[in-house]
Amino acid sequence: MLKKPVEAALFDMDGLLLDTEAIYVEAIQVAARGLGYPDMPIELCHSTAGVTGPVRNRMIETHYGEGFSIDAFREHFSVHVRRRTEAGIPLKPGVVELLDFLGGRGLPLAVATSARRPTAENHLGKAGLLDRFKAVATRDDVERTKPHPDVYLEAARRLGVAPERCIAFEDSNVGLEAAHAAGTMAFMVPDLVQPLPESRARCLQVMPDLHAALRLLREHL
Template sequence: MMESVELVIFDMDGLMFDTEMMYLKFAPGAAKDLGYNVKEDILRKTVGTNHKWALEIFKAEGYENFPFAEFWKILDKKYSDYFDETGVPVKKGLFKMLDFLKSINMKMAVATSSRRVKAERLLNESGAMKYFDLTMYGDEVLNGKPDPEIFLKTADNLKTEYGKCLVFEDSINGIKAAHSAGMIPVMIPDTIEPTEEVNKIIYKTYSSLEDAIQIFNKE
């Protein structure tokens, strides 16, 4: 199957950068600043999707009037302060994978639920941006993961058949989106382990991007 792959699509948060842990760390405090006590299990449901879908999840959980605009502003400030102080938290094996794929002339893209302003800072400051043929952001699609829109749009822009796209994801929402798009879903779990249901649609699971390089070497 790997011989047919023409495009590798990367999620960003939790896969390339250790930012989903930051979300789960900072989000409860941001909600409390606004007078809300949001349980971690609800926050985990929003991992891997965009702001629009996260809002729908909050509403379904009884937070109909949750002030999302203010919530994201507080989170963005916390993220920015963290990056200013510590730099971009790059995940293990990211650049080994990127260098390997570049060496075999593989097309690469980012398809992230994050908004452009946040994602571009991470990609540029980490030095990863230069590797990618295309970047697609959560504020450039109508429907967030698990809807496949962002993956389909990415493949369409790079004129690649969906079945010839391999997707690296860390979230359940992302894996479901890749599967729905007819692509090859490969999971590298971060904050959430795959469920039994999700395991049925994952092609392979690895502990890190470095570990995942073997998918190209052994098939």
């Protein structure tokens, strides 16, 4: 299963550690309605999972076409996300148990996210996870974002571990492509979008949740 000895673990953030992708989809629809537009097709909403904010905005702007104000949309979107996350950030099932296990084995942990650094640190902090990670690599730290491997390479570099000796966890096809391209031993735990055939081929295993990931790692670490 694991091709090389594991020396570190890397994690995507949204949709993998934090149950935020559904909040973002909800915010897209609320923002569109607030501007008098119809809801976006749910498939298009789901296709924004794993991409950066600017890419998501371009997809939305293209969908609604001429006359659509992306600046006004972003304001509505941001207000809704802040309101939904003000009291705290919900965790995906199994996060705490998996992090406890990996930490107990002495493995350094890092986050590799397409979010901006202020957002990543704020959300991880609200979720009570920030102190668990030795490093957080964001899109502010790299030239190219996912699906390019840069943020995973940067996360591994900050831990001082070769990428091929890192296990990585992703929920999106875009993110899985990045983790694979970085040379990590990647697992996929889908959130909103099911894995494409090429994602299944690139990852070591697709698992239903992080509880399943924990059971597997207990057998192999």
